[in-house]
Amino acid sequence: MTHWKLGIIGGSGLYALEGLESVRSETVETPWGAPSAPLTHGTLNGVELVFLPRHGAGHRLSPSDIPFRANIAALKMAGCTDIVSISACGSLREHLAPGHFVIVDQYVDRTDGRARSFFGAGCVAHVPMAQPVCARLAGLIGDAGEAAGVPVQRGGTYITIEGPQFSTRAESELYRHWGMDVIGMTNMPEARLAREAELPYASIAMVTDYDCWRDGEESVDVAAVLRVMRDNTVKARALLTRLTAMLAGRERAPDPVDTVLDTAIITPPEARDPEIVARLRTIAGRVL
Numbered sequence: 001m002t003h004w005k006l007g008i009i010g011g012s013g014l015y016a017l018e019g020l021e022s023v024r025s026e027t028v029e030t031p032w033g034a035p036s037a038p039l040t041h042g043t044l045n046g047v048e049l050v051f052l053p054r055h056g057a058g059h060r061l062s063p064s065d066i067p068f069r070a071n072i073a074a075l076k077m078a079g080c081t082d083i084v085s086i087s088a089c090g091s092l093r094e095h096l097a098p099g100h101f102v103i104v105d106q107y108v109d110r111t112d113g114r115a116r117s118f119f120g121a122g123c124v125a126h127v128p129m130a131q132p133v134c135a136r137l138a139g140l141i142g143d144a145g146e147a148a149g150v151p152v153q154r155g156g157t158y159i160t161i162e163g164p165q166f167s168t169r170a171e172s173e174l175y176r177h178w179g180m181d182v183i184g185m186t187n188m189p190e191a192r193l194a195r196e197a198e199l200p201y202a203s204i205a206m207v208t209d210y211d212c213w214r215d216g217e218e219s220v221d222v223a224a225v226l227r228v229m230r231d232n233t234v235k236a237r238a239l240l241t242r243l244t245a246m247l248a249g250r251e252r253a254p255d256p257v258d259t260v261l262d263t264a265i266i267t268p269p270e271a272r273d274p275e276i277v278a279r280l281r282t283i284a285g286r287v288l
């Protein structure tokens with residue numbers, strides 16, 4: 001029987017997971033450098049979890065400086081089967097008030113200059129991203145959120161901006177016209193890299209503010225985000241407790257993302273650069 005082992009990536013305001021059992025910290029190094037922080041291994045309701053705060057201890061890493069490749073590689077190397085990403089976000093919709101959780105199902109990526117692939121010169125791969133989120137995992141998270149009494153919206157598009165500055169009002173209005181639901185600075189390239197590492201990914205985007213588009217509302221600032229995050233993190237922990245209770249003892253059936261690299265690598269074996277291939281073995285050893 002295949003068990004779930006969840007990699008949990010914590011965002012702003014969520015730097016540790018309380019209530020884990022059998023806790024152990026592990027400092028790791030990957031071919032893409034060190035992840036944002038040591039990994040915290042533990043169990044919740046008997047389900048294995050590996051926690052990683054993406055901004056590092058003390059929130060020292062800006063979105064542009066997060067070692068996304070090392071983070072995903074470290075979770076893969078730790079044996080995680082799936083990734084649950086947890087983030088603060090701004091709302092671009094009237095009905096998504098602070099305190100709502102959006103279980104993201106689509107992304108628009110406006111980041112600039114971030115390393116967004118494990119592959120590259122010497123071994124090229126093109127994974128599909130049409131459905132960037134694992135529908136099964138997202139569905140379970142939605143169920144767990146509802147069971148925990150959290151206001152959850154199933155589905156929504158998260159636009160990722162480079163930051164670190166928040167948006168101008170013109171940008172915020174533009175993103176609303178584009179039909180975006182929430183805004184943040186971190187889910188891309190995280191979701192891309194999880195796909196390349198054959199890790200089904202889902203994201204809980206916890207609304208902390210109305211960005212800066214709404215008349216009569218203060219524009220977002222860090223103090224407001226952290227104020228709302230104090231309540232949001234309590235709800236996120238309740239959701240994770242429900243989620244693990246649902247997964248405990250439940251077989252993890254295969255997901256299409258588990259084998260997405262079967263048809264993605266275009267460079268034939270004889271043309272691959274052995275050095276790159278050696279690095280890639282940590283995340284794509286199944287096919288290399």
Ligand SMILES: CSC[C@H]1O[C@H](OP(=O)(O)O)[C@H](O)[C@@H]1O
Nearest residue numbers: 011012063087088184185186225
């Ligand atoms: C502290 S406000 C801006 C900051 O919060 C979000 O981080 P995360 O996605 O890691 O929760 C947002 O993306 C920005 O990085």
Ligand SMILES: Nc1ncnc2[nH]cnc12
Nearest residue numbers: 088089090183184211220
């Ligand atoms: N309005 C906003 N824009 C970008 N990232 C955010 N994180 C939380 N609120 C945000």
